[in-house]
Amino acid sequence: MSIETEGLTKRYGTTRAVDGIDLAFGDEVKVLAFIGPSGGGKSTLLRLLGGLETPDAGSIRIDGLAAPRGEAELRAWRRGNGFLFQSFNLFPHLSALENIVLPLVRVQGWRREAARARACEVVERFGMAGHLAKRPAELSGGQQQRIALARAMAHEPALLLLDEPTSALDPEMKAEVLDLVEELCHAGQRIVLSTHEMGFARRSADAVAFLSEGRIVESGTAEALFDAPQTEAVKAFLAKVMRW
Amino acid sequence: MWKTILSAVVSVALLATFSFAVWVVASHDYRWEAIAPYWGNLLSGWFTTLLVSAGALLLSVLVGALLTAGQLAGHRFPALLCRVYVEFIRGTPLLTQILIGYYLVADAIGWDSRFGVGLVVLSCFSGAYLSEIFRGGIESIPASQWLSARAIGLTEAQAYRFVVLPQALRRVLPASAGQFANLVKDSSLLFVISVHEFTMQAREANANTYATFEAYLPLVVGYLLLTFPISLLSRRLEQRYRYEH
Numbered sequence: 001m002s003i004e005t006e007g008l009t010k011r012y013g014t015t016r017a018v019d020g021i022d023l024a025f026g027d028e029v030k031v032l033a034f035i036g037p038s039g040g041g042k043s044t045l046l047r048l049l050g051g052l053e054t055p056d057a058g059s060i061r062i063d064g065l066a067a068p069r070g071e072a073e074l075r076a077w078r079r080g081n082g083f084l085f086q087s088f089n090l091f092p093h094l095s096a097l098e099n100i101v102l103p104l105v106r107v108q109g110w111r112r113e114a115a116r117a118r119a120c121e122v123v124e125r126f127g128m129a130g131h132l133a134k135r136p137a138e139l140s141g142g143q144q145q146r147i148a149l150a151r152a153m154a155h156e157p158a159l160l161l162l163d164e165p166t167s168a169l170d171p172e173m174k175a176e177v178l179d180l181v182e183e184l185c186h187a188g189q190r191i192v193l194s195t196h197e198m199g200f201a202r203r204s205a206d207a208v209a210f211l212s213e214g215r216i217v218e219s220g221t222a223e224a225l226f227d228a229p230q231t232e233a234v235k236a237f238l239a240k241v242m243r244w
Numbered sequence: 245m246w247k248t249i250l251s252a253v254v255s256v257a258l259l260a261t262f263s264f265a266v267w268v269v270a271s272h273d274y275r276w277e278a279i280a281p282y283w284g285n286l287l288s289g290w291f292t293t294l295l296v297s298a299g300a301l302l303l304s305v306l307v308g309a310l311l312t313a314g315q316l317a318g319h320r321f322p323a324l325l326c327r328v329y330v331e332f333i334r335g336t337p338l339l340t341q342i343l344i345g346y347y348l349v350a351d352a353i354g355w356d357s358r359f360g361v362g363l364v365v366l367s368c369f370s371g372a373y374l375s376e377i378f379r380g381g382i383e384s385i386p387a388s389q390w391l392s393a394r395a396i397g398l399t400e401a402q403a404y405r406f407v408v409l410p411q412a413l414r415r416v417l418p419a420s421a422g423q424f425a426n427l428v429k430d431s432s433l434l435f436v437i438s439v440h441e442f443t444m445q446a447r448e449a450n451a452n453t454y455a456t457f458e459a460y461l462p463l464v465v466g467y468l469l470l471t472f473p474i475s476l477l478s479r480r481l482e483q484r485y486r487y488e489h
Contacts, residue, residue, distance in 0.1 A: 050395070052391070052394060052395060075394075075397055075399065078394065078395060078396075078397045079397035083395035083396070085388070085391070085392065085395070087388060089389070089392035089395075090392075091389065091392070091406075091407055091411075092411065092487050093410050093411050093487040102396070103397060103398070106398065106402055106406065107396060107397035107402075108397075135487050151396065
């Protein structure tokens with residue numbers, strides 16, 4: 001996977017959520033993690049990459065393809081990716097199974113039986129086979145997030161974007177979800193995620209970028225960034241989050 | 245503890261009031277034979293009310309849906325027109341609307357069906373209220389659901405169809421059922437253009453016999469027979485579309 005951005009900027013009102021970001025990651029990076037303080041621009045950058053927001057300035061190229069601007073083309077862009085949010089965002093009126101089947105049938109154009117079979121296969125792999133008929137309100141936070149992850153990757157997206165996938169979960173549930181994400185990494189799924197789980201970023205990410213105030217402060221391999229940070233901002237941040 | 249006390253007080257107060265009312269009504273000296281010749285008229289009036297209400301109920305859902313769509317479609321001018329319409333209809337007496345609708349508007353276009361005009365005016369009136377209920381229901385669906393729908397690649401129309409409307413439906417059911425019950429009772433105002441509906445028949449029976457309560461008490465039973473099933477149906481649908489647990 002190659003991810004390149006040039007001068008990528010997104011403003012909300014007068015706030016520059018993403019402020020002139022240049023990224024250049026090549027094929028060797030399968031898993032890319034954004035870390036840094038809350039409000040630093042991680043979520044916005046993910047949404048820009050995933051086609052959920054359009055930049056005010058700058059460009060994005062993924063695998064050499066430029067991200068489009070028009071809504072119809074952006075929808076096609078989003079269709080090829082998978083997105084997972086911090087707050088699950090399952091559809092509460094649909095069962096776990098239907099949550100996964102809906103995009104396969106309505107967006108990806110699968111036949112209903114094929115979609116059901118695929119949903120069952122993924123959910124079984126995620127250890128959730130007994131929960132297919134349940135609505136989200138009947139599932140724990142960790143279970144909901146696993147179903148949401150199943151929904152995001154059932155169509156085998158080129159790129160899986162995870163926006164702080166475990167921030168709303170307690171430690172045990174965090175582990176359930178991170179185990180799955182790691183398994184997906186090992187299976188070769190290309191992933192871009194924002195996270196506060198430093199242990200996970202260090203262990204699973206091929207490259208890590210530290211964002212603060214909408215800018216990339218430092219980026220590099222996980223080992224380099226965690227073991228020998230070059231900037232004061234990253235050193236201070238790591239010292240703070242690693243203390244507890 | 246205070247909850248138990250409160251519910252006990254409320255129960256006693258309601259029971260006492262209700263029993264007193266029943267006793268007062270039951271102990272009145274009735275002359276049922278006086279309105280005996282009018283039972284047939286009352287029954288036909290009841291059917292007229294049933295028909296005009298059922299027709300207006302369906303049409304008002306359509307009017308309400310169109311007004312909601314006009315306000316949410318994202319174009320300023322149509323949204324403003326819908327807004328003005330809703331405010332105007334809700335802020336003026338139905339009685340005047342019926343009179344204008346029949347004697348001025350319908351007359352101008354040469355339409356002379358009292359029943360038809362009554363049905364349409366009622367639908368336009370009730371549709372304005374329904375559109376506010378529908379709009380509230382749709383706007384109550386959290387932004388995260390829209391975001392999620394976009395993230396999986398749904399078009400806006402698909403997001404409405406598969407994500408937003410099914411959830412909004414459940415939320416607008418109770419208020420819509422209330423509006424439908426109002427619609428049934430509001431149809432009694434069609435007497436001003438001489439639609440021979442239920443209340444008008446009672447008025448005539450009373451005018452001819454001076455047996456006021458004998459003429460009007462059947463309205464209690466008759467209107468309950470129309471509004472209670474709406475209430476029951478709404479509750480059943482709420483159960484069916486329940487997804488919280």
